[in-house]
Amino acid sequence: MKLAFFAARRVHQTYFAALADHIKKTGLQASVIWHKALWMDVRWLLRVTPADEALATLVDDHLREKQNSRKGRQRRDTYWRIFRTIKRLEARLLKAVYQQALIRSQATHVLLWNGLKFRQRVVMAAARAAGMQTLVMENGLLPGMTTMDARGVNFLNSVPRDPAFFMSYSGHWPTRSSPVPQRPDGLPPAYIFIPFQVNTDSQIVLFSPWLKDMFALTDALLKAEQALGEKMPCVVMKTHPACDQDYTGLAASLAEKSQRIQLWQSGDTQALIRHASAVATINSTVGIEALVANIRTLVLGQAFYDLPGLTLHAGDQTALERALLSLADFSPNPTLRQGLLAYLHNDYQVPGRWQEADEAHLTAACEHLQRILASNG
Structure with a gap:
């Protein structure tokens, strides 16, 4: 079992690096992938595939996000038709780039931040194509805590609904x-x-x-x-x-x-x-x-x-x-x-804020991660 942390922001790269170092002490293999310059491994060109429904859906969601912005409300329909075309192409290329990077990492599991934004969802699509499981992290739901979930965040999380x-x-x-x-x-x-x-x-x-x-x-x-x-x-x-x-x-x-x-x-x-x-x-x-x-x-x-x-x-x-x-x-x-x-506090959340990752938080995050990996096979 090997874990790859995929970082799209510097603050997450720094945090993931500290978490990866801590995880290695437990015997698990871990590495951090920084999203920039991955295209330089040109083998990704061989992984470009035709557009699929999942990529089209995430592009349409991204389009609605941009349309909801202050500037987006002033754009005309022509702009959004061009935007959709360009983003669909970008999604296909990014998926190939990310898939190549993940395969090169030899990871079995990929952990990333949030998982709901455009690039993050492309990473998850690339991980699925590479046969890898994904996990996500996010700010805590309770004060002084951090979220880690194998399913998703917000409405997509694994908190029971019964x-x-x-x-x-x-x-x-x-x-x-x-x-x-x-x-x-x-x-x-x-x-x-x-x-x-x-x-x-x-x-x-x-x-x-x-x-x-x-x-x-x-x-x-x-x-x-x-x-x-x-x-x-x-x-x-x-x-x-x-x-x-x-x-x-x-x-x-x-x-x-x-x-x-x-x-x-x-x-x-x-x-x-x-x-x-x-x-x-x-x-x-x-x-x-x-x-x-x-x-x-x-x-x-x-x-x-x-x-x-x-x-x-x-x-x-x-x-x-x-x-x-x-x-x-x-x-x-x-x-x-x-x-x-009580469930959120005792079982679901990781103690400590990731922004202030001390030894106690990193230890708790590693233990939480190991429990998730064990429960998901």
């Missing part, structure tokens, strides 16, 4: 009490907090079937307010600091059109979560933060933590309006909540 699993889980979730931030001025007495997400993020592009961006989310809430009238609960939304979209006009429009919906373009997200009577999210990790804080949670997209009895779900406009009315009376099952959080 509530019965967590109802019978015997592990302990170490309850943490953190000080509640000061309540920001200008909040309604009671409100549902909804965090905006980055329009180009894979969480929106891949796992939000009916709300394609934050404008669609806002439109759905305005329709709900029109339908529910005085029964519509107050909603406070907040823009994402990493999103390049300008929402100034949207905030001003909401101030004119709505009596119940606000859009904040700054503010302390933690304070907005902790003072909310409920949280609604498409699939943000804010949903996990709400569960940790024991706040009622409504999920509007596809999220691994969206479990019957733990959260409410709205997959269309009618369900959204119904959920907005019932959210205040919803009571999450405490045993289910305890079981999920």
Whole structure:
């Protein structure tokens, strides 16, 4: 068994190098592949294959990601037709380049970061073509932890989806009490907090079937307010600091059109979560933060933590309006909540932040990796 770490960013290359060195001490073979200059091994030319459905799908997903960007919204259809053609060719060539690099590494397993972006998905396609298994890593779902999974991240991860699993889980979730931030001025007495997400993020592009961006989310809430009238609960939304979209006009429009919906373009997200009577999210990790804080949670997209009895779900406009009315009376099952959080803390997550990879974290990551490899043959 041999492991290859595939790095597309310098910070991941550095981390993977430290992890690979640590793994070698356990007797496993490991190496790090840096994505640049791989094309210089010209044997990849022999591995170029015709376009297939999987590559076409990931190119189309990448196209929708780019179309969701601030600049992308200004592009014409002609631009996107050319973009698709070029990216389909690029995907075929990159797959051949990556496949050659992986075969040269003689790895049996490939570990990469996230696995949902364009190049990363091409790497996974190349690994499959080479007969190799893939693993992925990502930022932690809980504070001070890191994710490692043999299946994927976010909605694709291997966290069980059966509530019965967590109802019978015997592990302990170490309850943490953190000080509640000061309540920001200008909040309604009671409100549902909804965090905006980055329009180009894979969480929106891949796992939000009916709300394609934050404008669609806002439109759905305005329709709900029109339908529910005085029964519509107050909603406070907040823009994402990493999103390049300008929402100034949207905030001003909401101030004119709505009596119940606000859009904040700054503010302390933690304070907005902790003072909310409920949280609604498409699939943000804010949903996990709400569960940790024991706040009622409504999920509007596809999220691994969206479990019957733990959260409410709205997959269309009618369900959204119904959920907005019932959210205040919803009571999450405490045993289910305890079981999920305990499982994430004790079994699923790697202790320590990868950005601060000390000896304890590297040891824990190696042990976690060995358990995954053992359980997956």
